[in-house]
Amino acid sequence: MSDPQTPTETAETPALPGFDELGLTGPVLAAIKDLGYETPSAIQAATIPVLLGGRDVVGMAQTGTGKTAAFALPIMENLDLSQKTPQALVLAPTRELALQVCEAFESYAARMKGVHVLPVYGGQGYGVQLSALRRGVHIVVGTPGRIMDHLEKGTLDLSQLKNLVLDEADEMLKMGFAEDVEQILAKTPAEKQVALFSATMPPSIRRLAQQYLRDPEEITVKTKTSTNTNITQRYLIVSYQQKVDALTRILEVEDFDGMIIFVRTKNETETLAEKLRARGFSAAPINGDIPQPQRERSISQLKDGKLDILVATDVAARGLDVERISHVVNFDIPTDTESYVHRIGRTGRAGRKGDAISFVTPRERYLLAHIERATRQAPTQMHLPTTEDINSTRLARFDDAITAALAETDRISGFRDVIAHYVRNHDVPEQDVAAALAVVAQGETPLLLDPASDQLAKTLAADADRGNRSKDRPARERSDAPRERRGKGDFTTYRIAVGRRHRVEPRQIVGALANEGGLGRDDFGAITIRPDFSLVELPTSMDSSVLDRLSGTRISGQLIEIRPDRGRPGGERPQRSFDDRPKRSYDDRPERKPRHSRD
Numbered sequence: 001m002s003d004p005q006t007p008t009e010t011a012e013t014p015a016l017p018g019f020d021e022l023g024l025t026g027p028v029l030a031a032i033k034d035l036g037y038e039t040p041s042a043i044q045a046a047t048i049p050v051l052l053g054g055r056d057v058v059g060m061a062q063t064g065t066g067k068t069a070a071f072a073l074p075i076m077e078n079l080d081l082s083q084k085t086p087q088a089l090v091l092a093p094t095r096e097l098a099l100q101v102c103e104a105f106e107s108y109a110a111r112m113k114g115v116h117v118l119p120v121y122g123g124q125g126y127g128v129q130l131s132a133l134r135r136g137v138h139i140v141v142g143t144p145g146r147i148m149d150h151l152e153k154g155t156l157d158l159s160q161l162k163n164l165v166l167d168e169a170d171e172m173l174k175m176g177f178a179e180d181v182e183q184i185l186a187k188t189p190a191e192k193q194v195a196l197f198s199a200t201m202p203p204s205i206r207r208l209a210q211q212y213l214r215d216p217e218e219i220t221v222k223t224k225t226s227t228n229t230n231i232t233q234r235y236l237i238v239s240y241q242q243k244v245d246a247l248t249r250i251l252e253v254e255d256f257d258g259m260i261i262f263v264r265t266k267n268e269t270e271t272l273a274e275k276l277r278a279r280g281f282s283a284a285p286i287n288g289d290i291p292q293p294q295r296e297r298s299i300s301q302l303k304d305g306k307l308d309i310l311v312a313t314d315v316a317a318r319g320l321d322v323e324r325i326s327h328v329v330n331f332d333i334p335t336d337t338e339s340y341v342h343r344i345g346r347t348g349r350a351g352r353k354g355d356a357i358s359f360v361t362p363r364e365r366y367l368l369a370h371i372e373r374a375t376r377q378a379p380t381q382m383h384l385p386t387t388e389d390i391n392s393t394r395l396a397r398f399d400d401a402i403t404a405a406l407a408e409t410d411r412i413s414g415f416r417d418v419i420a421h422y423v424r425n426h427d428v429p430e431q432d433v434a435a436a437l438a439v440v441a442q443g444e445t446p447l448l449l450d451p452a453s454d455q456l457a458k459t460l461a462a463d464a465d466r467g468n469r470s471k472d473r474p475a476r477e478r479s480d481a482p483r484e485r486r487g488k489g490d491f492t493t494y495r496i497a498v499g500r501r502h503r504v505e506p507r508q509i510v511g512a513l514a515n516e517g518g519l520g521r522d523d524f525g526a527i528t529i530r531p532d533f534s535l536v537e538l539p540t541s542m543d544s545s546v547l548d549r550l551s552g553t554r555i556s557g558q559l560i561e562i563r564p565d566r567g568r569p570g571g572e573r574p575q576r577s578f579d580d581r582p583k584r585s586y587d588d589r590p591e592r593k594p595r596h597s598r599d
Contacts, residue, residue: 006580009385011110014161016488017038017040017045018038018039018040019032019033019040019073020144021039022045022048022052023043023048023049023052023077023463024048024052024073024077024466025077026111027111027112028073028077028108028111028112029077030111031107031108031109031111032069032073032108032114033157034111035107036067037360038068039560041065041066041221041338042062042065042221043059043065043066043067043068043070043219043221043402044066044067044069044070044073044301045115046219046221047059047067047071047074047195047219048070048073048338049069049073050217050219051070051074051193051195052074052077052078052194053074055193055196055215055217055329056193056194056195056213056214056215057071057194057196057216057217057219058198058209058213058216058217058218058219058510059196059197059198059219059220059221060198060200060201060219060220060221060492060547061197061199061219061220061221062200065221065337065338066336066338067167067197068101068104068361069104069108069169070196070197071090071165071197071399072101072104072105072108072161072398073108075087075088075105075139075163075165076105076108076109076115076520078162078163079112079115079138079139079563081112081113081114081159081363082140083114083138084136084137085136085137085157085158085160086137086138086139086140086156086157086158086160086161086165086468087138087139087161087162087163087187088138088139088140088161088162088164088165089139089140089141089142089158089163089164089165089184090140090141090157090164090165090167091141091142091144091147091164091165091166091167091172091181091184092138092141092142092143092144092167092168092172092176093123093143093168093171093174093177094143094146094171094335094363094364095119095121095124095143095515095518096264096332096335096364097167097168097335098119098120098121098141098142098143098231098363099119099121099264099265099338100163100264100334100335101141101167102117102118102141103264103265103345105141106140111400114497115139116132116135116136116137116138116139117131117138117139117140117141117144117287118133118139118140118141118142120140120141120142120143120144120146120147120150120156120565121142121143121515121516122143122145122146122512122514122515122516122549122553123349126552129146129150129155130155131152131217133155134155135578139183140156141451142420144172144177144180144181144184144517145177145511145512145514145515145516146179146343146515146516147180147184147556148180148184151183152557153186153557154593158187158188158189159189160189161188161192162370163193163194164185164188164192164193164194164195165194165195165196165197166181166194166195166196166197166198167173167197167283167412168197168198168199168335169196169197169198169208169580170179170198170199170200170201170202170205171199171366172204173204173205173208174366175510175511175514176506176507176508176510176511177511177587178204178208179282179507179508180508180509180511181208182208182212182366185212186280189223192518194212194213194214194216196208196216198208198383199370199551201328203279208495211448229377230352230353230354231344231345231347231348231353231354231355231356232353232355232356232380233344233356233358233371233375233377233378233379233380234355234356234357234358234379234380234381234382234595235333235357235358235359235360235379235380235381235382236250236357236358236359236360236381236382236383236384237360237361237362237365237381238359238360238361239361239362239419239529239543240361240518241543241545242274242540243331243359244272245259246356246359246384247276247329247331248276248279248384249358249384249390250357250384251281251309252390252394253385253389253393254327254355254357255392256327257308257324257325257326257327257354258302258305258308258312258324258325258326258327259308259310259325259326259327259328259333260311260312260325260328260329260343260346260347261283261308261309261312261319261328261329262312262313262314262317262328262329262330262331262332262334262343263311263312263313263331263332264313264332264334265288265313265314266287268311268332269285269286269287269311269312269313270285270287272285272331273285273311274307275441276309276311278346281308281309282306282308282309282472283307283308283310284298284301284305284307284309284310284311285310285312285313286298286299286310286311286313286317287312287313288313294322296314297312299320299322299564300323300327302324302326303322303323305324311331312365313340314339314343317343317346320346320567321346321349321350322346324351325346325347325348325349325354326343326347326352326353326355327347327354327355327356327357328346328354328355328356328357329357329358330343330344330359331354331360332359332386333358333359333360333364333367335367337367337370337371337373337374337375338374340358340371340374340375341354341375342373344356349599356379356448358379362519363514363518363519363523365423370383397581398438401455413486419433446489464584470522471595482524490525490535490539490540491525491526491538491539491540492537492538492540492542492564493536493537493564493565494535494536494537494538494562494563494564494565495533495534495535495562495563495564495565495566496509496533496534496535496555496560496561496562497532497533497534497558497559497560497561498533498534498555498558498560499529499530499531499532499533499534500529500530500531501531501532502555502556503556504529504534504555504556504557505529506527506529506557508556509534509536509555510524510525510527512553512554512555512560513538513550513553515547516549516550516552516553517547517550517553518546518549519546519547523538523539523542524536524537524538525537525538535565547562548555550562
């Protein structure tokens with residue numbers, strides 16, 4: 001890139017060629033037609049022919065312009081199924097994006113037999129990844145930290161790599177992965193095709209492109225995406241483990257008619273729908289594996305009011321238009337803003353009002369800025385419904401149920417005699433009998449929640465507060481110096497078995513723990529690096545499952561052996577000042593015996 005090309009600048013316009021005119025053929029072209037793709041986006045129209053021609057690409061495009069297909073379709077077109085070592089490597093900043101890119105590759109491979117795509121990210125057991133790599137993988141999609149681990153262990157062979165993609169490159173560098181990315185690039189063959197995509201082009205990205213790309217074509221895409229102003233957009237900061245409980249509360253309080261809940265995978269549609277049914281909600285899954293008759297039946301039930309909630313994937317909900325849909329919930333927020341716009345467009349149709357609620361984990365906060373730029377609307381942060389909100393809603397529904405029952409005069413008159421008989425024979429006031437009947441009707445589940453035991457609300461409030469206070473502070477700016485505490489209970493100090501002699505830096509620690517444990521940049525406090533170990537502050541509210549995932553983490557090839565810090569044992573001797581030493585008076589000195597006798 002020493003002799004930079006004049007950037008190709010395009011805008012989203014309807015005058016674009018069809019996919020068949022871009023050079024795509026056979027099963028790849030058939031697969032995208034099956035998915036309902038008709039006209040390529042601007043980034044796809046500009047990028048696909050260049051990549052098919054073998055040239056490197058630097059793409060300047062916001063999340064949501066369709067760039068996943070822009071780099072994935074050319075890779076699929078040139079895939080050699082006889083080669084068992086990885087032919088393509090896609091680096092992504094987060095495991096969520098890695099999973100979404102992986103799912104896209106699998107959908108584009110629907111008409112091809114024997115294509116193996118492997119997601120490689122922290123938080124997933126090494127065993128699954130090692131088994132897949134031994135069997136043979138064509139495409140690897142992963143986060144830099146876990147890819148580096150495999151390279152250091154010798155379990156990932158990139159010697160035959162033909163394509164390398166850096167997706168969301170600016171985000172990777174913001175998260176402190178610059179060194180990992182450069183090391184990965186250095187371990188790939190010199191003869192390969194590289195595609196770098198970034199929403200911005202800071203000097204660090206420019207230097208990376210100049211060093212590792214060969215005479216790339218620069219493509220800049222401007223988007224004009226916007227959303228229906230009838231749709232109210234809100235978001236809730238929530239960890240992955242708490243999503244189901246948070247969703248349950250929202251469903252209890254929110255006044256919705258029909259709803260679509262979007263998740264990332266087919267399996268999740270089944271799992272979440274089952275959990276919602278177990279909690280008393282009328283829900284059904286809809287995904288690409290569900291037979292068409294069952295799919296049509298579920299949609300018909302949603303239209304008729306016999307079903308309230310559909311749990312769906314993007315592909316399954318394509319083209320779905322049901323007037324009853326008043327709410328869309330992004331249980332898994334898409335990293336592609338084009339998908340976001342399509343999802344929330346299922347509500348607010350024909351001038352009606354609609355609501356869109358997105359669950360955002362702390363490490364996905366950066367997507368909110370992408371959404372605001374793409375939709376020209378800023379989603380409003382919402383708060384988890386309190387126990388008071390839920391209790392008020394439950395009491396109102398209980399009142400409505402009583403009112404409805406009182407309207408059935410024929411049935412009421414029959415039960416009056418039953419109640420009167422009980423009052424005469426047991427000498428119990430009618431009010432107490434009514435309360436007892438309410439207990440019978442309610443069953444074991446209490447009608448009202450106890451505000452004092454609302455641990456979920458406390459945890460979410462702490463997470464949201466932590467994210468709001470430090471969302472603009474990138475992890476790579478954190479230093480070894482302790483920082484001011486917001487509250488004593490916010491962080492717990494953990495000890496890891498890597499230190500200065502292992503040549504680790506704070507950004508390496510942040511990158512490794514973030515990827516393995518699913519942590520975000522906002523989840524790190526002070527990092528203190530000592531000669532043989534380091535101290536890392538992590539959220540006190542952190543789920544125990546995160547610690548389990550971190551137990552197998554390696555940094556610079558060293559197992560970190562993470563554990564809560566207990567102070568002195570195994571660590572450095574605490575320093576004391578001269579004034580801290582015990583003081584004794586002159587007269588307290590013990591009497592000393594003479595060393596030698598003169599006699």
